[in-house]
Amino acid sequence: MRGRRGDRMTINIQEHMAINVCPGPIRPIRQISDYFPRLGPGPEGGGGGGGEAPAHLAPLALAPPAALLGATTPEDGAEVDSYDSDDGTALGMLEFDLLYDRASCTLHCSILRAKGLKPMDFNGLADPYVKLHLLPGACKANKLKTKTQRNTLNPVWNEDLTYSGITDDDITHKVLRIAVCDEDKLSHNEFIGEIRVPLRRLKPSQKKHFNICLERQVPLASPSSMSAALRGISCYLKELEQAEQGLGLLEERGRILLSLSYSSRRRGLLVGIVRCAHLAAMDVNGYSDPYVKTYLRPDVDKKSKHKTCVKKKTLNPEFNEEFFYEIELSTLATKTLEVTVWDYDIGKSNDFIGGVSLGPGARGEARKHWSDCLQQPDAALERWHTLTSELPPAAGTLSSA
Secondary structure, three states: OOOOOOOOOOOOHHHHOOEEOOOOOOEEOOOHHHHOOOOOOOOOOOOOOOOOOOOOOOOOOOOOHHHHOOOOOOOOOOOOOOOOOOHHHHOOEEEEEEEEEOOOOEEEEEEEEEEOOOOOOOOOOOOEEEEEEEEOOOOHHHOEEOOOOOOOOOOEEEEEEEEEOOOHHHHHHOEEEEEEEEOOOOOOOEEEEEEEEEHHHOOOOOOEEEEEEOEOOOOOOOHHHOOHHHHHHHHHHHHHHHHHHOOOOOOEEEEEEEEEEEEOOOOEEEEEEEEEEOOOOOOOOOOOOEEEEEEEEOOOOOOOOEEOOOOOOOOOOEEEEEEEEEOOHHHHOOOEEEEEEEEOOOOOOOEEEEEEEEOOOOOHHHHHHHHHHHHOOOOOEEEEEEEEOOOOHHHHHHOOO
8 A cells, every 4th residue: 555645654663773873862874674675565665565676776785884883894894893793703712722742641721812802791891711621521520621810801811721631532532622701700600602623633742723713602493493304404413423422422520540460470460540530529519539449340259349548629639559359361351340439428328420341341442451451461551541420230239338
């Protein structure tokens, strides 16, 4: 229906939302519809919804957005304060170094500085800190964190964070997630941006420097809000991620350094519990009181249990204790060494932290360590192993021991 001459045309509320911010009174800018052809009824729409736009409307000849808002643009044409348009300028840059030391099985992460972070607080600044996770298997046990820098968008940390017990298998399959967050004491901490670095990009004993733009973390939509096609894609991506990470992936609870040596003179297995690193915190104070138990299964006589002393309030205990199992080498080849780490509690059952089994039925590094011990008598072999959340069936009944 065409409007009569002299009648005032109704303007949608959306067209009043764009205003020109400048000193003086606030005044409306040109109507948004002036830049686009009218497809509906109106004095300039030609009456029908499918007619061509009048010649005097040039929808492609739009003024620059910054000019519409009364802002200035840099010489390169990038928008000022374009936090929602470009990740490279919206979230900031993070500079850091990574070094994998194969000899000591450590990954050194030097968090240097960040520039141009996105403001997160009302004062236009942020209180940023950096936290690290190893993927897959991210959990509190493998989280490292820097100190918080107050009221700055260009923080300088110069902190060294170290992962212990990193093996060549970790370098091949794991990804380091580096997230920058804003600390808020009155509410939940806010996520600013992240970087994910596949560890396979690192070469042993060669420091690699990074200066990368932070990226957003974009979660998949919930299945209830997705179409059938998107749900299919989501399921496919989930299955692909599970295939890449390995079926039956267990939660990591820390690392343990074990020493194995079969003594041909004493005719027995010498097990050394050296140390643990990045254990899961089981107490309310953010720590654990860990100790280690070992069994040689099958244990018909139930005489194979050994236990270390308890280390108080630590997630990186050093034990340096050795246990001896008198057994023939041919019989040892059919046995499985079960190593479990527990949190000691007074007056109640102890908490299981994590465990690992070494033997002919083990996989990966655990099986290789066991096999090398049998093939190289009288040689002390130290290897790092990952503690997982899987509780061996026989250990469940002995948690309070």
